[in-house]
Amino acid sequence: MQDNTESSVQLETNQLPRQGWLRVRASDQIMLGNIHRQYGLRLDQPVKHAVEEQGFVLLPLDLPLPDREPDAQAAASFSSAEILIAFTPELLISVEPDHPIDALRRAQNLLARSSAAPTSRDALILVLEELNDAMQETVARISQVLTNLADQAVDSSGGFKMEGRQVGVADIAQTAVLLGGAEELIARTVQGQLMLERAARWVRRGGGEVDFDYSTTLSDIEGGRRHARFQHAKVRNIQQSLMTTLDLKQNQIIKVFTVVTAVFTPPTLIAAYYGQNFANMPELALGWGEWFVMATTALFALVPLAYIKRKGWLR
Incomplete structure (x- = not known):
């Protein structure tokens, strides 16, 4: 297994691995050119959906992952991570953004501590598990943001804040805008979890029996997606409460x-x-x-x- 996210050292074509996990930065054009010459893959082009090319399965992932330092506002606590995964039964290649992704770092550390030589399938399942855990953290932070917005909606329904000033339409409109941002983030989260689920199903297509690790990973991803949809229902309820309050005012x-x-x-x-x-x-x-x-x-x-x-x- 080789990590190219920590350095941009140029590798000759015959030095690229044939098995394990190869991590590549999206901005490392030298490495991407070497991959194209040796494997015939053009990983510097956008991929919109899962495709098969040169014996590899290409899986695009676009995930809203939480930042290291949480913030009170939803828009400032998450960053988009566009990851392109290419895998065969022998080799896993991940094209990652320039900013570090903690979930992939944790997956690499776990594979490094493994006593047996991991296959590309094992590496991919572990990557999906860590990314799904990061998405679970995203949903948890969204839930915290929605709790704060729900408190604001209650204040709006009550009519007065602690300083005695009557809550006006502008206050309700501000809360509604924040809810709109949270709803957009939840939609991106559900879309990202669908991408993870699709990648997990491609693992099964790659051959081999469906084992416990695969079933657990797929179940966890589906559970996270249901949790995200529950948060979406909370957004709808808060929005309905705000609209009712606005009508009453x-x-x-x-x-x-x-x-x-x-x-x-x-x-x-x-x-x-x-x-x-x-x-x-x-x-x-x-x-x-x-x-x-x-x-x-x-x-x-x-x-x-x-x-x-x-x-x-x-x-």
Whole structure:
């Protein structure tokens, strides 16, 4: 087994291995050229789906893996890892991004400590297991982010934050944007787990009996995908809660304007009546006429307000 991710030493064509695990950086054009000359593989070109070429099976993987230092925001805690795997029953080649991937490093360390010489199938199963564990960490961090967003949604539903300021539409919109980013990340996670599952099934096509390690790996990948879909359902529930809260706030605003209109409409009618230029208005000759109009106006304003309060429309 040979690791080319730690150095960019040029190897001659006859030095490339015929078995084990060969790790290559995607930017190492010298090594990729040597692979093309010896094996006939063009691994510097994008591969969209699993294909067979020159006796190798090519499997592309695009996985959102967690960064080493967790962050409170989902967009800052994950990085995309595009990995191209080419394998035969004798040789496993992995074309990796320039930034280190802890899951592949752990898989290589485990293979190095193995007493028996690992086959390419054993190496591939171990790689898939470590990548799946990293994806499980991705889902766990997504779950933590969704818990924080759910708390924000509860604050929005409550109507007031701790400082007493009423939660507005802008606060709800900000939470909705963060939920949209989390939903996109979950979709990428599910897609990555489907790629892992497809790679695991190609191991079985490569020959050999289905053993315990393969069945366990495939079961773990499927379980991780179900966990990711559960997180997607949580996103949908939080989004529905936010939309319900937004509808309630809009209805509350309309209700306030309706109450204000109902209270001030009778005084407005009285003011409009006494603002007319009638020739004969007996109330103007009364000494207490002004107080009578003011009392009537207040009464007509308080009656609808009392009715609205009695019906509980102000809650």
